[in-house]
Amino acid sequence: MIKQTSNGKAAIRCENLTRYYGDVAALKQLNLTVPEGSIFGFLGRNGAGKTTTIRLLTGLAHPTQGSAWVAGVETTNGDDSAREQFGYLPQEPAFYTWMTASEFLNYCAQIYNIPEKQRKARVAEILEQVGLKEAAKRKIAGFSGGMRQRLGIAQAMIHNPPVLFLDEPTSALDPAGRYEVLDMIERLRGQVTVFLSTHILSDVERICDQVAVIHKGELLLVSDREALLEHYASNAAEIELDSSSLDQLAAVKQQLEQQEWVSRILEDQNVLRVMVDDLATARQNLLPLVAACHLVVNRFEWVRSSLEEIFLKVSE
């Protein structure tokens, strides 16, 4: 497993965390340390065990085995003493949509026993922080997906916890909504520790300092993002074909797959990403091979691995 550097105290820690649902092992023997102040990406396909992990780490579900701590307070001992230490945004958050954003947050502040005198100021502060100040008096019913998720993050942060758990905060959003939510999360860097589960690799690649990959309830790797990319860095060439050559794509792909030095080919519309094991041989042979197919190529470049390739490699 690649080394995960530790920069001081752990914001989240668990030992042998395990959960069975009947015969289904939703999570097996998870040992994890999330450094304080990091944006931690918890990456896995649907059904990998992400929600189960978050529910166990926050004490919302009970483990079959193992223990967990958030900000040094145990969450798996059956009481709610750790409640103040974290905020949680579920995968499908529910809102009272007839309320305005500030009414809703005021209500959340009451649940957390924030004294009445401080509530108004806290609500105004958090609305500003998540970029909803202008929408404070608008009813939630009219909010976009991105606005709702930012409001969800505001409710999770209302009591100023040191740790935030966000379960797939971007998966139901369109590209614009994803951008605004990721941008907002990125601005939290250094203020809180963020544990963000997702199946979207580009989100992790964009904002997370640390990455863990979970697959079928098992932790496959945990690493600093850069170390991960470095470790798995394979060389790849991107070939963007002109639309006039698209009908030859399948034939070219087949030819490339037969080469010993090609390890994998990903296809995305008119772009082929050819990953190679032997760079020297590939450099000599790839372009001539493409040229021999009489393709019209708009772009050809050598690139390094993306998280997507790494994910495919480790979760096969």
Ligand SMILES: Nc1ncnc2c1ncn2[C@@H]1O[C@H](COP(=O)(O)OP(=O)(O)OP(=O)(O)O)[C@@H](O)[C@H]1O
């Ligand atoms: N309450 C439950 N009862 C039975 N099985 C469950 C329960 N909750 C989760 N599971 C099973 O545990 C496994 C992990 O589910 P989990 O919801 O944690 O995955 P996930 O990575 O969050 O996926 P998704 O993004 O689809 O929610 C799955 O096989 C799921 O069917």
